[in-house]
Amino acid sequence: MLTLIGREIHDNLAYVVGLCLISAMIIAILVCTSIWDTQEVVFVSSGALLALLLFGFYAFGAGQMYSDRANRVSSLLATRAATRGRIFAARVLVGVLTILLTLIPGMVVAIAVLWAFAVPLEFFRRVIAEISLTIVLTALACYSGGLVAGWTVNKARLMGGGLFLSLLVASLVWIKGFGVGAALLLLVIVAALLWRTWRTFTSASL
Secondary structure, three states, X not given: OHHHXXXXXXXXXXXXXXXXXXXXXXXXXXXXXXXXXXXXXXXXXXXXXXXXXXXXXXXHHHHHHHHHXXXXXXXXXXXXXXXXXXXXXXXHHHHHHHHHXXXXXXXHHHHHHHHHHOOOHHHOHHHHHHHHHHHHHHXXXXXHHHHHHHOOOOHHHHHHHHHHHHHHHHHHHHHHOOOHHHHHHXXXXXXXXXXHHHXXXXXXXX
């Protein structure tokens, strides 16, 4: 399993590095905001970067599956006694770890900025937890949607799927808000998308 995880990281290093750079830019904006007190700029710029980061998660998942299908990576790994289940598990594990690696530092910095320059954190504790959970699940939904759309060689379908999923997730979060209802709905979407990808991946001819 560790070999498969290492291969996934190596094959998708550009995505991981790119997502980490976007996360670092968000953190830099938050830090600059705490120093120069530019709240108007932070909401626009960090929001735009967060949207780019979410689309990056979709592209990451799509890239993983697209390169597998186009280059027949799983066919090669299957000849080395790696089961499809282990390949898929390693792939998703790398995706989830990348999401956590890129989101958690920014969330910690945002909470620290609130704690230092806003009212006491106790007033925001529940709201912060709900927003953080919703953002993580939104990222997982985008990534899972990328996995589904990536199992194709049709580039137009890839781009169309990304746009549709982005609009769908944004609409759901806009309607439900940041809360338990949105989190549960996103969790169902993530589970359904992962199940769909699993069924397609394990039943398709490699």
